[in-house]
Amino acid sequence: MLKDSFLKYLQFEKNYSDKTIVSYGIDLEKFEEYFKSVDESLDFTVVDADLIRGWVLSLMEEGYTATSVNRKLSSLRSFYRYLLRQGVVSVDPLQKVVGPKKKKPLPVFVKEADMSRLLDETDFGTSFEGVRDKVVLEVFYETGVRLSELVGLTDADVDLSLKQIKVTGKRNKQRFIPFGDKLKSDLNAYLSVREERFPGGGGAFFLRGNGKPIYPGLVYLLVKRNLSKVVSLKKKSPHVLRHSFATSMLNNHAELGAVKELLGHESLTTTEVYTHTTFEELKKVYEQAHPRA
DSSP states (O other): OHHHHHHHHHHHTSOOOHHHHHHHHHHHHHHHHHHHHHOTTOOTTTOOHHHHHHHHHHHHHTTOOHHHHHHHHHHHHHHHHHHHHHTSOSSOTTTTOOOOOOOOOOOOOOOHHHHHHHHHHSOOOSSHHHHHHHHHHHHHHHHOOOHHHHHTOBGGGEETTTTEEEEEOGGGOEEEEEOOHHHHHHHHHHHHHHHHHSOOOOSBSSBOTTSSBOOHHHHHHHHHHHHTTTOOOSOOSHHHHHHHHHHHHHHTTOOHHHHHHHHTOSOHHHHHHHHHHHHHHHHHHHHHHOTTO
């Protein structure tokens, strides 16, 4: 049988693991079940692209993910390449078959109520590190900067009188981001404790406890540690706070173009992913609230 000779080829010539060979066998059986249900007289040597596309559709309807379907198609491609080399078939029926596109995951974000709980109700203390950590979280959430942009901030980049920061983004592109009175007050508080601990300033804006500039790994850990206090998300990173900034802006009726500029995105398409996130939230609210949902 064609299936058996192919699986032996994988075992003895390709040295595939037993687990992989079993997976290939299951995928081929699944496909054979499908085309036999269409026409009992069909066999592997006479199937065409349309039949394979029909199988793909049936798998998607059964609830298989795009990743699973593409893996099954990969098994089938290997099988038909083998049949071509053996001269069993003259045409590869998968040549013009394209697998389903994987859905891009929606951005993970922290809800406004949870961020308020973290920033307004959590006691960060009055130490240098406590004041700094709170301000780092606020800068991420209230400006939407990237991790590299925050780490790269200098004293000259933070203008308290104009209430704006200058960040250097991808490809050294600079942009100005405004901030509010609350963040201005907390930035001032941070500068006061920093000056007490490390008089002078003029270099990196955010410092470590030893007076050296803050670095990405430390920022990542402090964000993860503090987000763990209010959310159970798997992902708790500075980029989640950037997502949270964008989502909050759009939920509060900011224009998409304005959010694009604040985030430093090259294309509006990149920013549009956040509209899907806010729509997903709307759907949840509708399903929970509407009596006929």
